[in-house]
Amino acid sequence: MRIDPLAYLGEQLNEFRANGTYQRLRELQGPCEPVSKYDGKEVINLASNNYLGLANHPKLKEAAIAAIGKFGAGTGAVRTISGTLDMHMELERRIAAFKHVEACVVFQSGFTANAGTVSAVLGKEDHIISDELNHASIIDGCRLSRAKIHVFPHADVAVAEEKLAALVGVPGRKLLITDGVFSMDGDIGPLPALCALAEKYGAIMMVDDAHSSGVLGRNGRGTVDHFGLHGRVDIQVGTLSKAVGVLGGYVCGTKDFIEYLYHRARPFLFSTSHPPAVTAACLAAFDLLESEPERIEALWANTRYFKEELAKLGFDTGRSETPITPIFVGEAAAAHAFSKALFEEGLFATGIGFPTVPQGKARIRTIVTATHTREQLDRALEILARVARRMELL
Ligand SMILES: *Cc1c(COP(=O)(O)O)cnc(C)c1O
8 A cells, every 4th residue: 555655744733733833724604794703603803804894895795796797707817818807907007096106917916916026026146135024925936036035133224224235236136125014013114214225225125015005005005105105115015805805916116017027927927817706896995995085094093992902901912003913922822722712702813823923922913903893892802801811811
């Protein structure tokens, strides 16, 4: 009999079980809402990126259903062969206008947008200066490019400058890259200072606004708008999968840069385009971003309230300045046990530990949305305090 050559993976899983980091996928049994049903249980949902409550919005659903009626379920090809719908081009023009840039390209996801863009614009003779907490999709894009990667400590502008200064006179292009909002800590990247460095050292400036799209800046235009840096960030990446409520990633910049990506970004060239329902729902979401900015105000009002109350209770929430609020507990096993106990009491907040975050920095991550009521947030705070005291985390 043949021995399973993948048997070593089962041993790895046993190790996860032994150290308390084994995770089963929770099953969502209905729409993503402030209170959602997971694994047969109604829980307050602080585990989604559905910042503005658009994932189950009637206008997005109507648009998706109408698009299926008119265009069908799928597109039949990649964008560059025959799978570009007029609607795909409309969404790209719409986002470009929204972001005040010349052009935009939409990818299948934020992940493919980052990975496909970095690897398309740089080669092995080039240099990337990257924040140590940048998202996995940026890291993969950097690796795929085969450029030399120079990592600076999180948000440390002085070390970023040392790295750039050390490359003066060294051949190759330089790319300075940061997340706009950091997904695990909820802090905002030091964009104004990094832009100044990129200008001083002639580097390409790139920001990944996955958690800032729909959250920061006027009508959710992102960190460039938040800081008033229009025209100073060469590559802006955003996502359609979080606040926008659907699926996809986009890249904004000059017309030539975007056309180059049409020719060379591998996920764009080699993976099928978004189905009509996705694109139509995204267009409907941009209508709402522009017509109902009060959603973003509600998100920030909930964010301020929740953070203040967490602080009053004595929780350590680190350096967060956005709707992403981590609650630190120490080791990964403690974070997973805390998350599990909260779920049993009716609150869903994800436990996150090593290797997603450094050893000793394990946490549960909470994300409030615009559509949580004050009563739901109060109930969440009561559960958090009660379970944390019981587990001697407070
Ligand atoms: C979520 C996320 C992505 C990936 O976006 P998807 O559209 O979900 O693929 C990229 N970058 C950051 C910083 C993210 O948080």
